[in-house]
Amino acid sequence: MFNKDSWQEIFETISKNKLRTFLSGFTVALGIFIFVILFGFGNGLKNSFQEFFMDDATNVIRVFPGRTSKPYQGFESGRAIEFRNDDLAAIKDNFRFQVQYITPRITRNTTVKYKNNSNNYGLRAVAPAHAAAEKTIMMKGRFINQLDVINKTKYAVIGRLVEIDLFESEDALEKFVNIGNRSYKVVGVFQDDGGDNEERFVYIPYTTNQLVEKNTDKLDQLIIGFNPAIGYEGSLLFEEKLLRFLKEKHHVKPSDPKAINSRNIADQMNKNQQFGTALQWIVTFVGLGTLIAGVIGISNIMVFVVKERTKELGVRKAIGATPRAVTLMILQESIFITTAAGYIGLFTGIFILKTLGTSLAEDYFIKNPYISIGTAIFATITLIFFGAIAGYVPARKAARIKPIEALRSK
Amino acid sequence: MIKIKGLHKSYRIGKNSLHVLKGINFNVEEGEMVAIMGSSGSGKSTLLNIIGMLDVADEGEYTLDNIEIKDLDETKAAKYRNRFLGFIFQSFNLINYKTALENVELPLYYQKVPRKERQEKATQYLAKVGLTDWIKHLPSELSGGQKQRVAIARAMAAEPKVLLADEPTGALDSTTSNEVMQLIQEINDEGKTILVVTHENDIANMCKRIVQLKDGVIIEDKIVEQVRALAHV
Structure with a gap:
């Protein structure tokens, strides 16, 4: 089956029947392409979904006074x-x-000034553990630490966008900002995967805020990491x-x-994960549907191709092609075309997913769509396999027709 | 070369059975050029198809080059056809996406002749039918006579024992027909056994022997004085 001569014969046939090759290849490439795109979009939706709900730590219970x-x-x-x-x-x-950690969170709205720039931001007076609960990522400097809490220091940690707003191109670290008419030194700049709003906060030690507010010991909400x-x-x-x-x-x-309310993130997580699982099922279902449609497409084309070639196959048989040679020829052709086209579809799809990246995230909630190589190769091999079967059945039938009947067919 | 004894063949058409060949007895010696004649429905094409192993008889014996042809499965038939027989069809039956050269190469491909040798041989046979300048052309770029000459070259390339021609000039005008018959006569002159099915007397007279079929039986079998195709031009 795999000698050079028969491959040469097949390449000649393929290259001289461009339309036929294109049509059957196109079906396969399109099938795989759509599968990759749909599956990738499904994964992209899941990415956005995870991002909505998972930018904070999940082992967190919040308690609110009422x-x-x-x-x-x-x-x-x-x-x-x-x-x-x-x-x-x-x-x-x-x-x-x-309890793994606990932090209060006192939330205020405040004006923050630096030189001529000023803006309103959310102020959060917290303990060091807050960084763990919000999964705050430090870009530079440090977060509020325990010494700040004990000494009630006038240190502030600002969000990435606060730095951009107020400091423009300057480095905020070690600079003094005016928060509610008091001067604080910026000791850190953070970022957060939760989106832009999360990066427009200013953190200070909760004790400092209590001191400023007439030395109270009131706390707003409690955030407990279990x-x-x-x-x-x-x-x-x-x-x-x-x-x-x-x-x-x-x-x-x-x-x-x-009087006292609480929200357990783990409980929400659990519900969200169920939703995520449902999403996964939908994606899988759509993917399988596309694959089946692709398989049916190839089967149709293979039946058509063999029918179209009945006379040619009759001629080949008349001059000495055995049924086995005829079957193998059609099979090899169809496998070759589906494999080549399958990989074209696969890589075009992956390339487009890669190119899209985050561009659909804003409007369509599809972020970083991707397909795992394993899934993609499985899909391609499935199509090749069924393409081969789809080709084999009519090929064997054609190989069995008496050459005299094949020659008579128009 | 060919020995046929008591050959019967029927076709089923719906509920009725059509008895096409009703006991054919017929021998062909090596080097003969036999015309099989008869009106349509006489069974001449069926006989040729059975000789060509494109079809199987219901009953009777058939020996080709001292090999008894029986219990043919498709694989065996394909191998015998490839080794013993060359076909020339009325409608040429060239593969339309292959060049003249590739068409002639095809039987050699199925004989598993190496590519280079195949090309050399095919080129040689195309030269023999006078198509050296046309080897790279597709059938669609050739005239009817040229197509039939490619088909003859293809039939010859496998170096068969017997050449079978089913109405070889049926689709050609009289001038081209003569050219093709001349070629077939030349091949016969070199000693090749040839069977020609035709309903035209002109063509039949260019053979050396005429077998007349009517309603499935041979009604006449005579040796004739061969008319050379050249004489008509």
């Missing part, structure tokens, strides 16, 4: 709950095993216990739904 809605222990309803510094220590002490070892179920249990603990400490009726 107002009581039920009277309890002599307190009227409608009382505002406020977390204080001692809550941080109390949580750490009571949930030693579950030990991943407790797992998803463990985190739900921990969340429940934590709420019960805080309600008791703040004299809130255990059944009061509004």
Whole structure:
């Protein structure tokens, strides 16, 4: 089957029947191309999806103070709950095993000035652990550290876009910015995968903010990173216990739904992952559908090609081609064409996916579409395999026709 | 060279069976040039197809060059055809996307002759039919007579024992017909056994023997004085 002569014969046939070669090759190339593009887009959607939900750490529970809605222990309803510094220590002490880290987050809106530039930004007064909860990435300098918290330093860490807005081309590090009419030294610049909004924040030590705000010890929300070892179920249990603990400490009726709220990122994650899995199934289904359509396309073309060549095959048989030689010739041709075209489609598709990159991310939520080489090669081999079968059946049939009948056919 | 005894062949057409050959007995010696004549439906093409192993008989014996031809499967038939027989068809049956040279090479390809030798031989045979200047041309670029000469070269290239021609001049005008018949006569002069199916008396008279078929039986078998095709020009 693989001698040089028969290949030469096949190349001649292929190169002299360009339209036929093009048509069957085109079907295969198109099939693979569409498969790669669709599958890649599906993966791109998943990428965007993951980015929406996964730019923060996933082992995080947030606790927000609210107002009581039920009277309890002599307190009227409608009382505002406020977390204080001692809550941080109390949580750490009571949930030693579950808590990996804890940070408050006091959120303010503030004007930040540098030289002649000023703008409004979100100010977050936090503890060092906040960087872990938000997956903040330091571009230069450092994040708020424990010494800053203890010493209530006037240090600030600014977002990448804050630096661009205010400092233009200057380096912000070690410069002094004016935040709410007080001077802070910039000790770090960060970036965040969560998008532009996440990079327009300014971080300062929470103790510094408390000092500025008349030396209070109030905290807004608490962000608690739980030990991943407790797992998803463990985190739900921990969340429940934590709420019960805080309600008791703040004299809130255990059944009061509004006084203290919490959000478990792990719980959201779980739902999101289910959505992601559904997305994966849709992508796989669309991909398989495309492949099947491709296989049917090749089968049709192969039947047509063999029919068109019936007379030629009759001539070949009359002058001495054995049925085996005829079958092998058609098979080799179809495998060669589908393989070559399959790889053209494969690489065109991959190339286009690579070129697209993030260009569709803004409008269509398709970011960095890709297809794993394994999937792509599997798809190509599937098409080649079914192309061969599709070619083999009519080829064998043609090889069996008596040459006299084949010669009579028009 | 060819020995045929008690050959029968029927075709099924719907529910009816059409008895086409009703017991043919017929021998051809080496070097003969035999015309098989008869009106359409007489069974002459069927006989040629059976001799050419393009079709199989229902009954009877057929010996070709002392080899008994029976129990033919397609593979065996293909090999015998390739080794023993050369075909010339009315409609030429050249492969339209192959050049004259490649068409002539094809039987040699199936004989597994190496490429270089194949090309040399094919060129030689094309020269013999006077087409040296046309070897690179496609069939569509050739006239009817030239196409038939390519087909003759192709039939000869395999160096068969017997050349079978089914209405070789059926699609040609009389001048071209004469040229083609002249070529076939020359091939016969070199000792090749040739069978020609025709319904034209002119063509039949250019052979050395005429076998008349009617309704599936041989009604006449006579040796004739060969008319040289050249004489007509």
